[in-house]
Amino acid sequence: MYRLFFIFLFFFSIAFSQQKTPQNDFRSPLDIPIILSGTFGELRSNHFHSGIDIKTKQKEGFEVFAIGDGHVSRIKIQHWGFGKALYVTHTNGYTSVYAHLKKLAPKLEAYLKKQQYSKERYEIQLYPKADELVIKKGEVIAYSGNSGSSGGPHLHFEIRDAASKPMNPMLFGINVKDSHNPTVNGVFGYALSDSAQINSSNKIVQLQLKKGKEKNSFTATKVYASGEIGFGVNSYDRQDLAFNKNGIYQLESYVNGVKNFSYDFKKFSFGESRYINTLIDYPRFKKMKQRVQRCFVTPANKLSIYKDVVNDGKIQIEEGKEYTVVLKVKDFKNNTTTITIPVVGKKQKITQKKKETVTNHLITRNTEHSIKEGDVSIYIPKNTFYEDFYFDLSKDKKGRYKIHNDRVAAHKNFVITFDVSKYTEAERKKLFIASLNRKKKPSYSSTKKNGIKFTTSTKNLGTYFLAKDTIPPKVKPVNFAKNKWISSKKYLKIKVTDNLSAVRSYRGTINGKWILFEYDAKKGMLSYDFSDLIFTEAKHNLKLIVTDNVGNSTTFTSTFFRKN
Template identity: 50%
Template sequence: MKKSLILLCLLSVQHILGQENYPRDAFRSPLDIPLILAGTFGELRSNHFHSGIDIKTQQRQGLPVYAIADGTVSRIKVSHWGYGKALYIAHPNGYTSVYAHLQKFSPEIEAFVKETQYRNRSYEIEVFPEYGQLRVSKDSLVAYSGNTGGSSGPHLHFEIRSSLTERPTNPLLYGLDVRDATNPTLEALYAYPLSRDAVVNQSEDRVQLSLTRQDDGSYLASEVAAIGTIGFGVAAYDRQDLAANQNGLYELEQKVNGRVTAAFDFDSFSFGETRLINTLIDYEYLSKYRRRIQRCYKLNGNDLSIYKQLENDGKLSVLQGMNYTVEITLKDLAGNTSRVVIPVVGRREIPQEKKEVQKTDHYISAGKPNNFDLGKARVFFPANTFYEDFYIDLQSSNDTITVHNNSVPAHKNFTLTFDTQGYDEEFLKTAFIARLDERLRPDYMKTYKRGNTFSTRTRSLGTYTLARDTVPPTIRPKNFKSKQWLTNYRYLSLLISDDLSGIASYEATLNGEWILMEYEPKNNTITYNFDDKILDKKQCDLKVVVTDNVGNSTTFTSSFFRS
């Protein structure tokens, strides 16, 4: 009996994850407008793959969002950044739909959320309603589209995940209608010498190949003269009809002499592997030139599950006197393709461009923990913080430390610790660890203070220092004045900001009672909706307290009238 149950579970998982079994008629669209995409599934983002599709909402907020099928609300999360206001609905067929960056929820769900926020005395919440507590039916209104969280403009972020594994899958596999008759675009093509003896076009380093458009729409690359183990990379994007957005590729296939040596697609991936995007792209090139090159071969440390086929990790071993035809095809889900042919000839040439390896006093063994004492500071890298071994540049000067540069990606958090012994106590009360940006402006890092040490955990290489914030936050009313009658006002709004360490917390009371303020950090606004509470006094006394990340605090008080 137990074996039968296990087999049934395995078959269910296979049904959910198998591409050929994605149900194409089970779900409706989450919006009642033509679907035009601002972002596609698997798109290359900063340190992660995009886990859904971004649907344009006609440059406005407040469009009705509908349940794509019968189900029950399984999770609600409201946060200042990330997904902002997000709703998760579990469906009986084993999938969960996700709707993010929402303006607000449907009345029943909104009431549940507000009750939770007031009970917790917090705008940011994460709650998991009991199964069946908030049931929805297909076509029912569940929310309104918005621009909350880390959104850079009004849109609906939409996902479909496996309820069992929480693994996101490409929503376009489920039959959602998006007009697309546009081929992917190949912007640039690169060749990489990979082995110690490898040379490509007289270079030991990455080289860009010239491209010629053919009559059939394909590309022909210039001849590659090479020896040793080499690989290729593409800078490319895809577009759907009716939108100019440069979205991500769906599929890439590489053939050598007609044989598939590498193929991957973005049907699905796990959140646990999403940061491995930094092994798929040329991270060093991105840090210098802000262009993402997707490698057609696997690096060490690349454990991505997106690969359908790999031979010799997608690398090509070029022998003297041999000829090879490499063909790379870019595809989208609608079947549109772009193709480039690369002639490769095995010819040993004297390299004119040498690959320089910058050697320093410190070396990272990626598979082991690495601990470095820099005098007034220490840096600890856990095992597998990095994908490869390399010489790391570590410099220390007074209260400033340089941890290499941003050309190397970190997979895990490392710990940076400053020795604060000898610093003035008054300085330390409002001091914090800051990362200096390109203009040497300090960005606050979450700082842990223990005894005579300050420490922080981060994945970002760069320059760090001890900074001080002595200026408290500012608060000023946005849509009202003191002693004003606000009878016909729907909401109350204030501007809050901090010049250095940033806002840590805020709290507001009205006539001594806690009220919910919705914080929108993108425009530094906190807003109270008068519908939340029935005021029993004509004169209302407002008190707002805002605290920054080092403890500086500002209190704002005002009175207004409302009948």
């Protein structure tokens, strides 16, 4: 019986994945023109963009509509990430996602706040039953906002299939005006073995381009090469009504008229998204902030977006032969920019060689490793990194540990352990593991303390050290003063900041009752909506406790007067 059930599920999932996406089932999530600030599959830090970002005229509060009949299947509220997010599962099997919201529609907001007050938590994840929050197509379900990690007001919108894989919303009939061809910033050649070379170099080589005879076409200057080589493109796309540099939709490669490589952004899974770091030239991105998209597949790459790939997209160049390599960069509307690369097979002496620093620690991709230096030890599980490389672990004059460098991408977490036996128990309470952030300032790295061992689990190489935080968070009232009347205020607002290890938790009460403070982590602002609770008395005693990541705590108290 169970076997028959799983066979049914298997064939159902295949049938669902192969069916054409409905073009008329869904409506737009907004009643304003669809102008994008982000496209599906766009290249982001360590992941592909899983939806489209719809501009909201730099404002919050636009009505967000259910794109089809269904029910609310998930509500997720968090300080960062999607912020306030709503998931609607539709009768046709797809799920739509609406994120960075300002607030939910009244009946959904009431459902959410009831749960938040019951659990006395702002950050929460709820999975309503199918008959609890039934939604009709065109019903207002939320209001657009800027919550979570959003960089400005917009609606992040997704459509996911029955297997929870994000799909390109444009496949469902969403129309965006786009008559622009993708822009190509650069084309690069890669020698893919020690003996291979391009123009006497086995380093990455940027090709010189000139405009071609056809519109939106370019031709590279002739390339002389030998051995196994590949190419990469740095490009972006731009729609008609926006200046944003968005991601491309499709990339293809042809050798002498035969396709040897392509990928497109119709669908991917969240489990594979971090493999973006094998699609792009990650070291170049970290060094020069350029995302070069490789037209070949490296051994650790497990992305499902590829098709028509021959020999992993790599090109074997033979002496005396000539090749015409054509790269086609496309957007969703099939606007295409073409690059033609003439290649002549010619063995040349390699005058520019890749440099590799050899250390005592060779990391092989499919093996686990343990490395120790001074007070620090590193545990690296197998398949943490995408390639083999020599690992550097050293200590600088300030006592900070340089754990290789950030130009190598990690796919899985590795563990850093500090021996803190030389510190007293009282000192350890205020210590934490820190890393240097982009601004070269200490940043809290989630620290587990077990006696004389402090550990942090991370995917980020870089500089790590022990830092001390003895200063409690600061709490400052924004729109009220002690012993004053504030009956005209809709919200109670308080600014909270921490100088080093960052705010970990907060708890607020009025007259002894827990209140829901919404936390805008970007601004460090706590806001309480006075309509949440009814207080019969006019005098109110506020108490707020804010704690940082090492346990430093500030208790703020105040009295104010207000009538409902």
